[in-house]
Amino acid sequence: MLNMQQNGTGPGRFSGNGIHKRFGSLLVLEDVDFSMGLSEAVGIVGPNGAGKTTLLATLSGAYPPSAGNVSFDGRDVTRQSAADRCRAGLVRTHQVPKPFSGMTTFENVYVAASHSDVKSRDEAYERVIDSLTLCGMLEVANRKAETLGLLDRKRLELARALATSPRVILLDEIGGGLTDSEAQELVLTIRELKHRGIGIVWIEHIVHVLLQVVDRLICMDAGRIIADGAPDAVMSDPQVVKAYLGGGPK
Numbered sequence: 735m736l737n738m739q740q741n742g743t744g745p746g747r748f749s750g751n752g753i754h755k756r757f758g759s760l761l762v763l764e765d766v767d768f769s770m771g772l773s774e775a776v777g778i779v780g781p782n783g784a785g786k787t788t789l790l791a792t793l794s795g796a797y798p799p800s801a802g803n804v805s806f807d808g809r810d811v812t813r814q815s816a817a818d819r820c821r822a823g824l825v826r827t828h829q830v831p832k833p834f835s836g837m838t839t840f841e842n843v844y845v846a847a848s849h850s851d852v853k854s855r856d857e858a859y860e861r862v863i864d865s866l867t868l869c870g871m872l873e874v875a876n877r878k879a880e881t882l883g884l885l886d887r888k889r890l891e892l893a894r895a896l897a898t899s900p901r902v903i904l905l906d907e908i909g910g911g912l913t914d915s916e917a918q919e920l921v922l923t924i925r926e927l928k929h930r931g932i933g934i935v936w937i938e939h940i941v942h943v944l945l946q947v948v949d950r951l952i953c954m955d956a957g958r959i960i961a962d963g964a965p966d967a968v969m970s971d972p973q974v975v976k977a978y979l980g981g982g983p984k
């Protein structure tokens with residue numbers, strides 16, 4: 735259930751209000767209300783096809799909602815492009831990393847930094863070095879992106895997002911396809927983002943990894959939010975057990 739105390743669209747909050755999203759006749763999001771403080775860490779879980787990625791895409795500006803609005807730090811950003819939202823501090827990573835091939839790791843991150851709100855080349859350069867350092871990628875800075883393994887491509891996705899100096903970062907299954915120990919390495923980086931006060935919205939199927947970072951968990955099913963609150967309470971919610979964890983009626 736949506737915790738009404740967490741609802742709100744004012745300064746210091748990021749929210750989607752009454753979000754509907756249709757693809758043709760398919761209703762994928764139905765009246766979704768989402769709201770978080772700008773430095774909260776929120777996890778999103780739910781069965782395949784629940785609408786998680788579509789919600790992230792709608793919040794980040796990749797898709798316009800069919801109805802409803804998105805607000806970021808007191809401003810209605812519903813009609814803003816993803817690029818404008820990124821310059822305002824709202825950035826998203828993709829489930830399948832999409833680096834620019836033919837460019838090095840460094841160049842990929844530099845492109846991201848230079849499309850953000852940087853004032854000079856020196857500032858962009860500093861952001862790139864900070865992002866690569868934080869993501870453990872300095873050693874592969876001069877490697878072409880297409881030669882990187884999956885963990886490094888995931889790190890690069892994170893480094894590119896970080897180089898835009900986000901206030902809130904939306905992570906779409908950044909742990910997907912990784913081994914447990916690789917996912918643990920990403921957890922250390924994502925915890926550091928949290929420590930820096932960056933807000934995190936993280937869709938992830940590897941729940942024990944997700945729960946090492948988030949303070950709040952949302953479960954979606956069939957285009958709706960079915961539970962929202964403290965991770966332990968959400969994971970033991972009967973509706974969540976039935977819809978997501980495979981618990982059938984007794």
Ligand SMILES: Nc1ncnc2c1ncn2[C@@H]1O[C@H](COP(=O)(O)OP(=O)(O)OP(=O)(O)O)[C@@H](O)[C@H]1O
Pocket residue numbers: 757760762780781782783784785786787788789
């Ligand atoms: N661009 C699109 N056009 C048409 N249908 C789409 C599009 N994107 C998503 N869908 C459909 O919307 C539904 C929700 O998809 P979405 O990817 O948001 O779910 P999800 O919860 O992220 O799933 P998963 O955990 O498998 O990634 C699915 O039925 C999907 O086929």
